[in-house]
Structure formats: structure tokens, C-alpha cells
Amino acid sequence: MKCPPPAKDPRYARQIPIIGEEGQEKLSKSKVAIVGLGGLGSITSQYLAAAGVGELIIIDSDVVEDNNLNRQLLYDTPSIGLPKAPIAARRLKSLNPCTEIKWYQGKLTEENIDEVIGEVDLILDCLDNWETRLVLDDYSWRKGIPLLHAAVEQFYGQIYFSIPGKTACLRCIAPRQDTKREGGIPVIGAGVGVIASLQALIAIQYLVGVYKEPGTLILVDSKRGSIDKIRIDPSACRCSTL
Numbered sequence: 001m002k003c004p005p006p007a008k009d010p011r012y013a014r015q016i017p018i019i020g021e022e023g024q025e026k027l028s029k030s031k032v033a034i035v036g037l038g039g040l041g042s043i044t045s046q047y048l049a050a051a052g053v054g055e056l057i058i059i060d061s062d063v064v065e066d067n068n069l070n071r072q073l074l075y076d077t078p079s080i081g082l083p084k085a086p087i088a089a090r091r092l093k094s095l096n097p098c099t100e101i102k103w104y105q106g107k108l109t110e111e112n113i114d115e116v117i118g119e120v121d122l123i124l125d126c127l128d129n130w131e132t133r134l135v136l137d138d139y140s141w142r143k144g145i146p147l148l149h150a151a152v153e154q155f156y157g158q159i160y161f162s163i164p165g166k167t168a169c170l171r172c173i174a175p176r177q178d179t180k181r182e183g184g185i186p187v188i189g190a191g192v193g194v195i196a197s198l199q200a201l202i203a204i205q206y207l208v209g210v211y212k213e214p215g216t217l218i219l220v221d222s223k224r225g226s227i228d229k230i231r232i233d234p235s236a237c238r239c240s241t242l
């Protein structure tokens, strides 16, 4: 398929009045890694592809399970038992053929992260464990790539946007112990969608150059419908040279 110039593509006609033709061009030149294609990554990847981000690198190590389907809207019943990343890639390509999709099916580690992610403008943490999150955080700081973290449990979620050299890193707001729990983290699909949509929206704002609040911990209570924001002092980062 031949892709029209992004600013003239009718696909984006309803968002260009908000982000401008220049913003749309910036999106089309952006490269974003989405790590984790579960409840959060299912939604963020679709919104970023639909919005016209130029290239997505999508990463997951799991196969689709029946208990994923209450929230992981990239997959359907016939996908059960199949690896997530290639299915997601096909779905996203079908949603927007003008977004280039690269996928990696496997666990992200310190050893392979340079090769798998490489140079991108932004990394989205859509994971469900802190072990891999901290691998992402280290990579983000080593390469100077902004990292947009999100996590969710029950009705609650958090988002934190770390920019190396400007904000505190993710490690400094991480819990001391990763909690692994039998049966996975309890969530309602729509509740995950609230956090994922906000994460995608912040990513788009950042890529078009209008996001103003990196370094702020956003706490969402989707049961009460409330959002609280806590500014994290960059000097609280114990591992940076700020």
C-alpha cells in the first residue's frame, strides 16, 4: 500500500486539528518500543499505530492464554496458545499499514536489549514485573532514551515518565521487592484500558512535543474516577549524577 503524506492522510483528519500537521509529521517520524503486549501493551500499541506513529517495535515472551482475553484486546479466541508478538504485529499492520511494525517474541534481557530495541525515541513499559522493568530503566539511562512506565492492579494504576538526566529514574520509585502472586494480578479489562489510554496519550503528547510533566507520578483510582499527581524531586534519584 502506498501511504499518503501523513499531514494529508484522511485517517488522521480528526486529530490534526489538535496536534497540527507538524505534529502529525513528527508522529510519522517517531520510533517507539512497546515492551509487554498484555493488557497495557494491547491498548497502547493499537492507539499508537492508529495515531500514525512511524515505527513500533513490539516485544513479548508469552503465548495467548484464555485468561488474557478479558483485557488483551489485540487477541481473540482463535489466538489462544499462539505467540503474542507476531499476532499483535499482524493485527497492528492491518489497523495501520503505514506504521512499520517490528516484533520480537522472547524475554528482554541485559544481554539482548541493545539488539532488540536499538535506537528509539521512546520506550513504553507495559510489563507486569519489576525485574524486566529495571532492565528497561538501566537501558533507558545508558542510552538517554525516555521511558514511560505504567502499571496496574485492581482498580488502581500508576504512570511515571522518566527522562534520563532530567527526572528521577524508575529504579528510585520501584518497590523493594517484586510481588509474584499465584494466578496473576487481578484486573478488570476496562480498568487496565484507563491506564493504557492515558499512557498512550502521554506518549503522543511527548512525541509531538507538547508534554510538560515528566518526572510526575500519576496515580489513577478508576473506581473513584480520580487522578492524583506527585512531583518527584529529581534530586531524589540516588543513582544519577543530577
Ligand SMILES: [Zn+2]
Residues within 6 Å of the ligand: 168, 169, 170, 171, 172, 236, 237, 238, 239, 240
Ligand atoms: Zn535513580
